Amino acid sequence: MQIHIVQQGQSLFSIAQAYSTSVEEIVSTNEIPNASDLVVGQAIVIPIKGRFYFVQPGDSLYSIGQKLGISYEELARINNIPINQPLTIGLRLYIPDQPKRTVESNAYIEPRGTSVAANLEQAARDAAPYLTYLGPFSFQIQRDGTLKEPLLNNFPQIAKQNNVTLMMAITNLENDQFSDELGRIVLTNMDIQNKLLDNIVKAAKKYGFRDIHFDMEYLRPQDREAYNQFLRKAKARFSKEGWLLSTALAPKTSAEQKGRWYEAHDYKAHGEIVDFVVIMTYEWGYSAGPPLAVSPIGPVREVLEYAISEMPSRKIMMGQNLYGYDWTLPFVQGGQFAKAVSPQQAILLASKYNVPIKYDQKSQAPNFDYVDENGKEHKVWFEDARSIQAKFDLIKELDLRGISYWKLGLSFPQNWLLLSDNFTIEKK
Numbered sequence: 001m002q003i004h005i006v007q008q009g010q011s012l013f014s015i016a017q018a019y020s021t022s023v024e025e026i027v028s029t030n031e032i033p034n035a036s037d038l039v040v041g042q043a044i045v046i047p048i049k050g051r052f053y054f055v056q057p058g059d060s061l062y063s064i065g066q067k068l069g070i071s072y073e074e075l076a077r078i079n080n081i082p083i084n085q086p087l088t089i090g091l092r093l094y095i096p097d098q099p100k101r102t103v104e105s106n107a108y109i110e111p112r113g114t115s116v117a118a119n120l121e122q123a124a125r126d127a128a129p130y131l132t133y134l135g136p137f138s139f140q141i142q143r144d145g146t147l148k149e150p151l152l153n154n155f156p157q158i159a160k161q162n163n164v165t166l167m168m169a170i171t172n173l174e175n176d177q178f179s180d181e182l183g184r185i186v187l188t189n190m191d192i193q194n195k196l197l198d199n200i201v202k203a204a205k206k207y208g209f210r211d212i213h214f215d216m217e218y219l220r221p222q223d224r225e226a227y228n229q230f231l232r233k234a235k236a237r238f239s240k241e242g243w244l245l246s247t248a249l250a251p252k253t254s255a256e257q258k259g260r261w262y263e264a265h266d267y268k269a270h271g272e273i274v275d276f277v278v279i280m281t282y283e284w285g286y287s288a289g290p291p292l293a294v295s296p297i298g299p300v301r302e303v304l305e306y307a308i309s310e311m312p313s314r315k316i317m318m319g320q321n322l323y324g325y326d327w328t329l330p331f332v333q334g335g336q337f338a339k340a341v342s343p344q345q346a347i348l349l350a351s352k353y354n355v356p357i358k359y360d361q362k363s364q365a366p367n368f369d370y371v372d373e374n375g376k377e378h379k380v381w382f383e384d385a386r387s388i389q390a391k392f393d394l395i396k397e398l399d400l401r402g403i404s405y406w407k408l409g410l411s412f413p414q415n416w417l418l419l420s421d422n423f424t425i426e427k428k
Helices: 011-018 025-031 061-068 072-079 116-128 155-162 180-188 190-207 220-240 265-274 295-310 342-350 385-399 411-424
Strands: 002-005 043-046 050-056 094-096 103-108 133-136 137-141 164-171 209-215 246-249 276-279 315-323 324-328 339-341 358-361 365-371 377-381 402-406 423-425
Touching: 002 050, 002 295, 002 385, 011 025, 025 043, 025 190, 043 072, 043 411, 061 072, 061 164, 072 094, 094 164, 103 116, 116 133, 116 155, 116 385, 116 411, 133 155, 137 190, 137 339, 155 164, 164 246, 180 190, 180 220, 190 209, 190 220, 209 220, 220 246, 220 265, 246 265, 265 276, 265 295, 276 295, 276 411, 295 315, 295 385, 315 385, 339 342, 358 377, 365 385, 385 402, 385 411
Parallel strands: 103 133, 103 402, 103 423, 133 164, 137 164, 164 209, 209 246, 246 276, 276 315, 315 402
Antiparallel strands: 002 043, 050 094, 324 339, 324 377, 358 365, 365 377
């Protein structure tokens, strides 16, 4: 498939003609929300065989081939250029469809309130064909070793109907905050710990969970080894049931990284103990922080390259956001929080305020600025086909296990379109 960037004066009709496809096909595959009013800089996926790659600074046939999974000799032959010819920046290279690698994919889903919204359940149904795992978020550990269950509604049935493995996401959340004290109790009190494991087994059997997933965050640094020992114990227990064990890890770049989020997460030990990890490679730009790309490619790469130095790459699921943020400016620390927006909502905002979408090459992320009806300036960072394709290329380059999405409910149809074009999704 080809990613096309809308230029000044272009319409869907002219774009469809250029690629010998139809307007209807482009609109339906992308679920374009602004078909009659395209935005300059808007990314559109064109459903054609193969794709084009435009040479970037520092590229060579070899590096492009490594990134895209094709030999440099084949690249030269297909594009009729000499192997040793220096590449001109902006040169268009045709990349034929390559054999798809099989990967795993996960998506968390987080019902809030007292019932599951119909659109959230529909999001699970729509995504399920593209998923290996579905993780209702979350089973919350209580201080006595019991579990507070999330709203599950029809998620177990949706998973079963689509051959998706239910992931039992278990957290140390307490009053909507990760609690180091709750973590301390569970990791150091063996009676409560054993009771917790018993309750996990009961719930997993009741609902059909086949992956037990611990997302224990902001633990005390001194509980690092206690957490490792707990995981060893859990692994032995769950293996008897034939279940997988996985964990969520903070995005570290070294074993010695300081900070409450990082210190109790031992990459090397988790890589040895569990079946796979989800690394939370997002939220550089976050609702309470200054305007930034949510998952800029450079920092994401740095985290993943460190991770593969500590554990097998095929145990690593790259975390990926399905959303962006709309910041009201000027940003004031501790002031107004940014509003989460889906990629579809971001495009509609750019269309409404008639502003072009820019693309930051360093972050590999789209963004734009607008002024609202009250004269307030805004900055929006979000995801599009280009930014998600950059992440898929990184998964291939680093030979990762797959991708894990936080979280379903914000529409990003181009993601699923490109996920299925790039990979075969394993079902368990």
